[in-house]
């Protein structure tokens with residue numbers, strides 16, 4: 001009998017040990033807390049929430065932290081078995097004054113995103129399955145930082161080898177439940193944009209993209225119309241259709257409508273470039289990194305995710321989204337360099353380089369959007385490699401005919417942490433695109449350099465003079481960005497979707 005008992009005990013102990021070592025995520029609860037630190041100062045300053053938690057441990061948390069000094073901004077340390085939660089990650093908020101005026105960012109919010117992300121990642125790497133995050137006195141920013149970093153693209157990996165992600169929520173006794181929910185809505189929408197962008201091009205064709213958007217919008221008050229190539233022909237979208245000539249994959253044109261204000265006022269028009277794969281066409285791109293061009297529908301993903309977030313937030317705005325979707329491929333039927341095509345507004349375009357295809361599909365989308373007489377038009381596109389040369393990977397370029405709207409989107413970028421920088425719309429660039437003998441426009445600039453500016457000048461020809469317009473070039477922030485720890489250094493970003501939501505919710509032209 002004694003033998004049987006000890007045998008069972010050993011088996012029981014082994015199975016517990018096995019669980020401890022081999023289960024992928026524990027059901028332990030973890031908590032993320034914040035602590036400020038100032039350059040050269042040794043004192044530990046807790047957030048309000050962390051202060052209370054420290055008190056609940058009779059000051060033991062503070063004692064433990066002090067053992068190896070203050071926690072720097074963006075770093076996190078884990079403490080075990082202190083207070084109610086078995087694991088507590090204390091994350092450094094740094095000093096908001098480390099950001100100066102020229103950084104053009106709300107530093108306090110940005111520090112919270114960075115800290116929430118650092119705390120979350122520290123706990124997740126210890127396989128803590130349920131992570132609660134304190135409010136950091138701005139639960140909106142905390143949710144963004146935590147949820148944007150709780151993302152991993154691994155759907156095509158063997159299920160057993162996938163990393164399990166923890167579930168994340170606002171700490172039980174924290175303030176700001178509503179703000180947290182809003183931040184979570186934005187982060188989740190941006191994560192959706194990231195998935196759309198990251199998904200391989202064979203699995204994210206124009207048809208699949210359309211189906212995805214329809215499925216997603218079915219749960220919110222948004223109408224999605226999927227127009228086909230026949231419709232585009234009737235609309236005389238010769239410029240858009242010229243890009244899809246080289247592929248068998250049918251092109252689509254999405255028209256998305258969210259009417260959140262119930263009035264009959266005119267809409268805000270969002271236009272997004274949706275090239276699901278950009279090989280360059282007959283002007284073929286080099287093969288190195290060509291796979292990145294699966295994300296050449298980043299503008300489309302931004303538009304879809306922005307409208308999805310606005311609808312979930314029940315924002316009182318009337319927004320229409322216009323998304324031309326196609327592949328840019330070389331083949332016997334592809335458009336050839338030098339071909340001339342007609343856009344919907346009757347302008348003729350010489351396609352000098354088939355790799356400058358984004359502007360060709362946007363031209364017709366801008367014309368079509370204009371027919372709704374919108375309050376203003378914003379287009380967004382992974383348009384030019386040149387914008388990355390100019391601005392790097394930390395900020396999107398914005399060209400705007402409206403100083404008012406520019407100021408508003410600039411402000412929105414400071415708040416969301418996803419900044420924008422103004423670029424020029426000088427006549428000089430327009431002349432480079434429009435001054436030709438045999439046709440109205442060329443899709444390549446005549447001069448050297450300024451590739452993003454000539455691209456913007458081209459687009460401008462398809463927006464009526466009286467309609468305020470913004471063009472956002474996101475080729476630089478499309479993927480692998482080194483500036484934001486919470487969106488990670490690798491992979492497609494969905495940027496700057498949260499800036500668009502912030503901007504559109506408040507925009508007044």
Ligand code: BES
Nearest residue numbers: 353355356357358382383384385386475
């Ligand atoms: N989709 C590309 C731009 C791009 C490049 C986006 C790198 C993201 C990362 C666009 O269609 C393109 O090919 N642009 C050309 C324009 C040129 C032919 C005038 C470019 O940037 O080289």
Ligand code: MN
Nearest residue numbers: 278355356357
């Ligand atoms: Mn191209």
Ligand code: ZN
Nearest residue numbers: 275278296358
């Ligand atoms: Zn492209």
